[in-house]
Amino acid sequence: MANNSEVQTIKLTAKDYKSDQDVRWCPGCGDYSILAQVQRTLPDIIEKEKAKVVWVSGIGCSSRIPYYINTYGFHGIHGRAPAIATGVKVANPELDVWVATGDGDLLSIGGNHFIHTCRRNVDLKILLFNNRIYGLTKGQYSPTSEKGKITKTSPYGSVDYPFNPISLAIGSGATFVARAIDVNPKHLQEMIKRAGGHKGTAFLEIYQNCNIFNDGAFSLLTDKDTKDDNILYLEHGKPMVFGKDLDKGIKLDGTKPIIVDLTTGSFTKDDILVHDEFSAEPILAMILAHITDDPAFPTPIGVFRQIQKETYDGAIASQIDFVTEKRGKGDLKKALFGANTWEVN
Amino acid sequence: MPEVKEKKIETLSDVTVRFAGDSGDGMQLTGTQFSDTTAWVGNDLSTLPDYPAEIRAPAGTLYGVSGFQLHFSSSDVNTPGDVPDVLVAMNPAALKKNLPELRPNGTIIVNTDSFDPKNLKLANYERNPLEDDTLNGYHVHEVPITSLTKNALEDSSLSLKEVSRCKNFFALGIMYWLYNRPLEKTEEWLKIKFKNKPELAEGNIKAMKSGYNFGEITEIFTTRYKVDPANLPKGTYRNISGNEATALGFLTASVKSNLPIFLGSYPITPASDILQYLSNYKNFGVKTMQAEDEIAGITAALGAAFTGHLALTSTSGPGMALKAEAIGLAVMTELPIVIVNVQRGGPSTGLPTKTEQADLLQAFCGRNGESPVCVIAAQTPRDCFYQAIEAARIALKFMTPVILLTDGYIANGSEPWRIPDIEDLPDVHKEFRTEKEGFFPYIRDENLARPWAIPGTPGLEHRIGGLETDDITGNINYEPDNHDKMVRIRNQKIQNIANDISDLKVYGDDSGDLLVLGWGGTYGTLKDAVHLARKNGYKVSHAHLRHINPFPKNTKDVLKSYSKVLIPEINLGQLASLIKSEFLIEVEQQNLVRGLPFKTEDVLGKITELLGGNNGK
Incomplete structure (x- = not known):
């Protein structure tokens, strides 16, 4: 006999996650696609009611996203979203807490909170909208802009080296690290789902085109003619091949990655490096992170790394349980009395 | 053994003692023990530690001197005392640094063993002050404390270094004899403190008893003193420092309001104690986060405030400067949070271990825009307890950040506190909004407080943030009239608190x-x-x-x-x-x-x- 007491949950749709606010990004902005994929994906990720979803953001174009998603939302101050979100998650570990942030917000002014959130493995999903430019302040170079970039504040070219966000996340201890592209909706949806299903700090870098201040920043990866030769789709257990006819592959020469041609007969698929998302060692993920910076190599897209370890919010909760069991539930009178009292009669 | 002469006993109403020595000499501990025993025998008292910012400055130097002052009396005590009547100086630097503040005709007990050429030089004494006229006009008791401690512990299994570190308890023993105090409280404390190293407990107890007996038999001291118990209101008492009182006040507010504490904080002198104390109360559901920086401390607390916790952050002046933007966010989002500033000397790093009251205007005005917050100041160590409760009460009732100002002086100072009945303390509570009907994030009650609808509540999903909001709906609104209206509402809400607080007495x-x-x-x-x-x-x-x-x-x-x-x-x-x-x-x-x-x-x-x-x- 069926259990009638179980509450029948009605499956939500993307529409349920749309707020009544007008979306105010520039026409043609990559953020529209990201928002749409988030709204399409959330019903599949969130098994609980949507009241248990919280979006937290900082400052910048991307950080407006909480206003457009009909859940709980907290639009914070510049760079501080990971810290605010940590407070939300620790206060109620049952919530699904998402952080929407940009390259300036997360990696410049908020860099400290980002690395410490990864270090602690707070159970947050961090979506980095990386457009390699400051958009909301109208076009200054960002910590992910390429060296030599000409912008309003770098008329002779920026002299800063950029951050490699994937490498930074892995190095800081994030337990899920992935990359997607705004105009590749299917893959982006899959990455959002994977991030949403991960327990621990999930970092998803999304290449996002700013068509006003940095148009075409990722065109090699998005143009029909060039994308196949420039994207390496990472799939667990699969060899790392790329190119229109999947005729090129990555091979390790010692610890040095090299590109080999599979058409000459010198190499077969068996020579090609096989992806392992779940490796306990970060070495492979780091190698993949760093080939991003080498123009000779394709840009890896997909999950770089996923490992499991205790979350910060979980550890705080279990420590409270442990101490409460050991010492008994707190007695205020005892606490006020302390160790040393005396009577005055 | 010399014949012990009968000693005179003189009754005093009021004494101020200062223990001073090298920062490694254990003066804070000695002072605290003397205070606890003095409270226990029924005197009213007030204490003031004075220690250098350097943890262990080079031994024997003037800047390495650590002091602990204690004022006790048979009547009401309100301060740790202007000028010490008695100075215990463990080395020449301690004497040099503290002598100018000693009362003329005051009493000095010196450890003569430390007055060697090296220590005299470190203290910038050209001649030994015990041998010239520097100390004319004072009652000087010269005691070879280090060697007497060594003699007393010659059969002990302790190392020479450990023996030497017992000398502060020898000095404490002398003071216990001089002021007619029992040894048992300190004995008990030592046994607990060195539970796992009983030989250290024994060594220190033996040193203390030897100091006490030395007072009894030596001819150096001819008089001992009595300070009668003070006439304090009936009740159970304990000693309490301001920082501990602040922590306990928040704990009480948490229990009373049935809201768990979330404290986001970054260690900073002289406020770190609050984080330390509260991190002990996990079995009350207290969540403490030692954040990566001051900003994370307050912003994480704001996240927890949004999620329905009693949100706190504790810091001192430089940290307040860093938290300014986030306090503005709390003003804008109208979330309840208490920000404690244990003030120290500024500006910049300033005087980390010294007290000051120079952050008042910072509390008032230290943010961009029209950004009114409630400001409360505690006035004594024990008052920190009541003002922590008051700050939490107002923050919750009015949905506002509250800045609680204390300072290094009352935070580190201590005094006896009659432990109140929990039922007699003010009511602290706030209901969460759960009713969907008529809900908007910025509708207001009679005090102008907005509802507290926490994530997880079905049907009340809403967004808040630092952008100017529409009154009632909370949607982004940049309209000139709306901004003017909201600026005034936020200000009026703070002014409304005046209807809810007690008169100036x-x-x-x-x-x-x-x-x-x-x-x-x-x-x-x-x-x-x-x-x-x-x-x-x-x-x-x-x-x-x-x-x-x-x-x-x-x-x-x-x-x-x-x-x-x-x-x-x-x-x-x-x-x-x-x-x-x-x-x-x-x-x-x-x-x-x-x-x-x-x-x-x-x-x-x-x-x-x-x-x-x-x-x-």
Whole structure:
């Protein structure tokens, strides 16, 4: 006999996650696609009611996203979203807490909170909208802009080296690290789902085109003619091949990655490096992170790394349980009395 | 064994003792033990530790001197005492540094063993002060404390270094004998402290008993002193420091409101104790996060406030500067949070271990835009307990950030505290909004507080943030009229708190020639100074502000009832400028910014100077 007491949950749709606010990004902005994929994906990720979803953001174009998603939302101050979100998650570990942030917000002014959130493995999903430019302040170079970039504040070219966000996340201890592209909706949806299903700090870098201040920043990866030769789709257990006819592959020469041609007969698929998302060692993920910076190599897209370890919010909760069991539930009178009292009669 | 002469016993009403030595000599510990025993025998007391910012400055140097002052009495004690009557100096540097503050004719107990050429040189003494006329006019007791401790412990299994570290307990034993105090409290404490190293407990107990017996048999001391118990209200007492009282006040507010605490904090002198104390109370559901920086401390707390916790952050001046933007966010999002600033000397890193009251205007104005917050100041160590509860109560009731100002002086100082009945403490509570019907994030109650609808509540999904919001709906709104309206609403909400707080109380007469008005940690000093001036016949009263934004409603009436108002502050006149601009009155100021509390005689001098002319006597 069926259990009638179980509450029948009605499956939500993307529409349920749309707020009544007008979306105010520039026409043609990559953020529209990201928002749409988030709204399409959330019903599949969130098994609980949507009241248990919280979006937290900082400052910048991307950080407006909480206003457009009909859940709980907290639009914070510049760079501080990971810290605010940590407070939300620790206060109620049952919530699904998402952080929407940009390259300036997360990696410049908020860099400290980002690395410490990864270090602690707070159970947050961090979506980095990386457009390699400051958009909301109208076009200054960002910590992910390429060296030599000409912008309003770098008329002779920026002299800063950029951050490699994937490498930074892995190095800081994030337990899920992935990359997607705004105009590749299917893959982006899959990455959002994977991030949403991960327990621990999930970092998803999304290449996002700013068509006003940095148009075409990722065109090699998005143009029909060039994308196949420039994207390496990472799939667990699969060899790392790329190119229109999947005729090129990555091979390790010692610890040095090299590109080999599979058409000459010198190499077969068996020579090609096989992806392992779940490796306990970060070495492979780091190698993949760093080939991003080498123009000779394709840009890896997909999950770089996923490992499991205790979350910060979980550890705080279990420590409270442990101490409460050991010492008994707190007695205020005892606490006020302390160790040393005396009577005055 | 020499024949023991009968010693005189003299009764005193009031004594101030200062223990001073190298920062590694255990002076804070010695002082704390003397305080605990003194409280236990029923004296009223107040303490003030004075330690260097360096953890272990090079031994024997002047900047490595650590001190602990204790004022105890058979009557009411409000301050740790202006000038010590007795100085225990464990080395030449301690003598050199503290001698100028000792009362003329005061008593000095010195450890003669440490007066060797090396230590004398480190203390910048050209000649041994025990051998020239430096100490003329004082009662000097020369005791070879180090060698007497070694003799006492010669059979012990402790190493030479460990034996030498027992010398502070020998000195404590002498003081216990001199002031007729029992040893048992300290004995008990040592046994617990060194539970796993009983030989250390025994060594220290033996050193203390030897010091006590030394007092009894030596001819150096001819008199011992008695200080009768004070006439304190009936009840159970404990000693409490300001920082511990602050932590316990929050814990009480948490239990009363049934809201778990979330404290986001970054270690900083002199506020770290609050984080340390609260991290012990996990079994109350207290969540403490030692954040990566000051900003993360407050912003994580704001996240927890959004999620329905009693949100706290604790810091000192430099940390306040870093938290400013986030306090503005709390103002804009109208979330309840208490920000504790244990003030220290500034600006910048300033004087980390010294006290000051110079962050008042920072609390008032230290943010961009029209950003009003409630400001409360605690006035004594035990008052920190009540003001922590008050800050939490107001934050929750009015959905606002509240800045609680304490300072290094009351945070580290301690005094006896009659432990209150929990039922007698103020009610602290806030209901979460759960009703969907008619819900908007910025609708307001009669106090102008907005509802607290926490994530997880079905049907109340909403967004908040730092952008200007539409009244009622909370949607982004940049319209000129809406902004003007919201600026005024946020201000009015803070002003409404004045309807919910107690009146400014006056010690003395309701009118007169002079009102001494203070705030924060100067309470005890001002009270003593006014008390003495009134005894001298001056028509002077004292009022002390706990609520500074908003001021209590009767503040203006109180101010107008006196011919003159004197505002002594450990800053250049910050309350004075607020009072002048708010009430359009002239005020007299007294400002000393030396990193030290006021002395009663400073304030008494100023009162006499102001009223001397009109012959208030």
